[in-house]
Amino acid sequence: MDKKSLVIVGGVAGGASAAARARRLSEEADIIIFERGPHVSFANCGLPYYIGGEIARKSDLLLQNPQSLKARFNLDVRVNAEVVSIDRTRKCVTARELNSGQEYEQGYDDLILSTGAAPLKPPIPGIERPGHFTVRNIPDVEQIMAWLKDAAGQRAVIVGGGYIGLEMAEQLRRKGLSVALVEALPQVMAPLDPEMAAWLHAELRSNGIDVHLNSPVTAFEQPVAGESARASMVVLKDGKRLPADVVVLGLGVRPETGLAKASGLEIGSLGGIRVNDHMQTSDPCIWAVGDAIEVRDPITGTWSIIPLAGPANRQGRIAADNIFGKRSRYKGTWGTSILRLFNVTAGCIGANEKSLQRAGIKYQVVHLHPWSHALYYPGATNIAMKIIFDPETGKLLGAQVVGQEGVDKRIDVLATALQAGLTVYDIAELELAYSPPYGSAKDSANMAGMAAENVLNGYVQLVQWFEVEHLNPKTQVILDVRNLEEYEAGSIPGALNIPLGQLRKRLAELPKDREIIVHCQTGQRSYFAARILAQEGFTVRNLTGSYRTWENAKR
Ligand code: FAD
Numbered sequence: 063m064d065k066k067s068l069v070i071v072g073g074v075a076g077g078a079s080a081a082a083r084a085r086r087l088s089e090e091a092d093i094i095i096f097e098r099g100p101h102v103s104f105a106n107c108g109l110p111y112y113i114g115g116e117i118a119r120k121s122d123l124l125l126q127n128p129q130s131l132k133a134r135f136n137l138d139v140r141v142n143a144e145v146v147s148i149d150r151t152r153k154c155v156t157a158r159e160l161n162s163g164q165e166y167e168q169g170y171d172d173l174i175l176s177t178g179a180a181p182l183k184p185p186i187p188g189i190e191r192p193g194h195f196t197v198r199n200i201p202d203v204e205q206i207m208a209w210l211k212d213a214a215g216q217r218a219v220i221v222g223g224g225y226i227g228l229e230m231a232e233q234l235r236r237k238g239l240s241v242a243l244v245e246a247l248p249q250v251m252a253p254l255d256p257e258m259a260a261w262l263h264a265e266l267r268s269n270g271i272d273v274h275l276n277s278p279v280t281a282f283e284q285p286v287a288g289e290s291a292r293a294s295m296v297v298l299k300d301g302k303r304l305p306a307d308v309v310v311l312g313l314g315v316r317p318e319t320g321l322a323k324a325s326g327l328e329i330g331s332l333g334g335i336r337v338n339d340h341m342q343t344s345d346p347c348i349w350a351v352g353d354a355i356e357v358r359d360p361i362t363g364t365w366s367i368i369p370l371a372g373p374a375n376r377q378g379r380i381a382a383d384n385i386f387g388k389r390s391r392y393k394g395t396w397g398t399s400i401l402r403l404f405n406v407t408a409g410c411i412g413a414n415e416k417s418l419q420r421a422g423i424k425y426q427v428v429h430l431h432p433w434s435h436a437l438y439y440p441g442a443t444n445i446a447m448k449i450i451f452d453p454e455t456g457k458l459l460g461a462q463v464v465g466q467e468g469v470d471k472r473i474d475v476l477a478t479a480l481q482a483g484l485t486v487y488d489i490a491e492l493e494l495a496y497s498p499p500y501g502s503a504k505d506s507a508n509m510a511g512m513a514a515e516n517v518l519n520g521y522v523q524l525v526q527w528f529e530v531e532h533l534n535p536k537t538q539v540i541l542d543v544r545n546l547e548e549y550e551a552g553s554i555p556g557a558l559n560i561p562l563g564q565l566r567k568r569l570a571e572l573p574k575d576r577e578i579i580v581h582c583q584t585g586q587r588s589y590f591a592a593r594i595l596a597q598e599g600f601t602v603r604n605l606t607g608s609y610r611t612w613e614n615a616k617r
Pocket of ligand 1: 071072073074075076077096097098099106107108109110143144145146176177178179197198199226318321351352353354369370371372374
C-alpha cells in the first residue's frame with residue numbers, strides 16, 4: 063500500500079481509536095493527531111468519579127500520553143495544538159500552537175475529524191458568573207476542584223438531569239456537599255420513559271438531593287441582602303432562588319462542527335456532520351466520527367445525535383478501516399447506555415415510547431419486576447424492566463431496566479438481542495447463564511420475552527399505568543389480587559380486593575357486564591388471575607407492571 067499521510071483532529075475517544083487502528087493496518091503511514099487540549103486519550107467518562115474521589119489519582123484518567131503513543135503506535139501526537147482551518151483544495155490543515163500562537167500548515171491524504179461536542183451554555187442571564195462550570199475535560203475538573211477546596215458544607219446546584227448532571231450530583235453528594243438538581247423537563251434522563259425515570263427521582267430524593275423538575279432556570283443572580291452564595295442564586299421559573307456555592311451545567315452538548323462548516327462539508331438538520339456508513343463526509347478524503355456527527359437511528363430510520371463513547375470508538379476504527387482499504391460499515395447507533403446513581407443502575411437501549419410516537423411507529427409495551435437473582439438466595443432485589451416491541455412481528459424495539467443488581471447483564475443481553483434483530487419469542491428462548499447468586503433458571507430477560515409473548519399470543523391484554531386514571535367505573539372494575547395486608551398498605555383508589563388464592567371461590571362477586579382491570583404488586587399474580595377470569599368468560603385486562611409501576615409513576 064502507498065505511504066499515506068493521515069491527519070486526525072481530536073485525540074480522545076474517536077480520534078485515538080482511529081489512530082491506533084490505522085497504525086495496525088499500516089506500519090508505513092504518517093499518522094498525526096492534533097489535540098487542542100493538554101491531554102490525549104484521557105478517560106472523559108471517568109471525570110465525575112475523579113471529582114468525587116472514587117478515582118483517586120488524576121494519573122488514572124490519563125490512559126496514554128504523546129510519548130507512550132509514539133512508543134507503542136509510532137503516532138505523532140501534538141497536544142495544545144488546535145486545527146483552525148481546512149483547505150480542501152490543497153488538502154492541508156492550518157494548526158495553531160496554543161502556547162506560542164504560531165501557525166503552520168500540515169498536508170494530508172486523508173483527514174479524520176473527531177472534534178467531539180461542546181457543553182451547551184444557553185444565553186441565560188448570569189451563566190458566565192464565576193463558580194459556574196461545565197465538565198468536558200481534565201482542566202474543567204481541576205477548576206471545579208480548585209474552586210471547591212474544602213467541599214464540606216458547600217451547596218451545589220446541578221442544572222440539567224442528563225447522565226453527566228446525575229453523575230455529578232452523586233459525586234458531589236459523596237464529597238459532602240448539599241446538592242440541588244434542577245431540570246427543565248418533567249423527568250431526568252431523557253432516553254428513559256417517565257415511569258422509568260421516576261425510579262431515579264426516588265433514588266435522588268432518598269439520597270438527600272433536592273430535586274426540582276419542570277423547573278427551567280431563568281437567571282443566575284448575585285445574592286442580595288440576606289442571601290449568601292459563593293457562585294450564584296439560581297432563579298427558577300416559579301421564582302424559587304437556590305443558593306449555589308458551585309453551579310455545574312449539564313445541559314447537553316452540541317457537535318463541534320466549526321471546522322467542517324467553514325470548509326463547506328455537509329451538515330445535517332440536527333447540526334452534526336453528515337457521513338455515510340463508511341464514516342466518509344461529503345468530501346471523500348475527509349472522514350468524521352464521534353460526537354460531532356449525526357447517526358442513523360436503526361429503529362426509527364431518522365437522523366439523530368447520540369454522544370456516547372462506544373459508538374465513537376467503533377466509528378474511529380471503521381474510518382481507519384476504510385482509509386486503509388477495508389470497506390467496513392457502520393450499522394447505526396442503538397443508544398445502549400447505563401448509569402449508576404447511588405444504589406440503583408439504569409440502562410436503556412433502542413427506541414423509547416416518545417421516539418416511536420414521533421416516528422409514527424406502532425409498538426406494544428410490557429412492564430415487569432422480576433428478581434435480580436433466585437429469590438431463595440439471599441439479597442435478591444426487584445428489577446424494573448420495560449420492553450417495547452412490534453405488535454405484529456414481536457421484534458424488539460427498545461428496553462429500559464432500572465434496579466439495584468443485575469441491570470448491566472440484562473440491558474446488555476437485550477442490547478445484543480436488539481442489534482441481532484431478535485423477537486420477544488427469541489428472547490424468551492435465550493439460554494442464559496444461571497446460578498442462584500446471579501439469576502434464575504428463567505432469567506429476567508427470558509421473563510420479559512415470555513411476558514411479551516403472552517400478549518402477542520392473545521393470552522392476556524394489557525392496560526398501561528397512565529390509562530388507570532381514565533378508567534370508567536360504570537364500565538370497568540379495578541380488581542386487586544394482592545393479599546389484604548398489601549392492599550391495606552396502599553391501593554389504587556376504588557380497587558376491589560380479592561386475593562388470588564380466593565379468586566376461584568369468589569368469582570360471583572365480579573360483574574360479567576363490566577371489564578375487569580386486574581392488578582397485583584408486579585403483574586405476575588394478576589396475570590394468573592387474568593387467565594382464570596378470561597377462561598371463566600370475563601372480559602379482563604392486566605395492568606402491566608401493576609401496582610409497583612403505577613405507584614412509582616404517580617410519585
Ligand atoms: P471527544 O472524546 O470529546 O474528543 C474530542 C477532542 O477533540 C477534544 O479533546 C477536543 O479538545 C478536540 N478538538 C476539538 N476541536 C479541535 C480542533 N479544532 N483542533 C484540535 N483538537 C480539537 N459516554 C459513554 O458512553 N459512557 C459514559 O459513561 C460517558 N461518560 C461521560 C462523562 C463525561 C463527563 C463526559 C464529558 C462524556 C462522557 N461520555 C460517556 C461521552 C463520551 O466521552 C463521548 O461520547 C466520547 O468521548 C466522544 O468521542 P469524540 O472523539 O467524538 O470526542
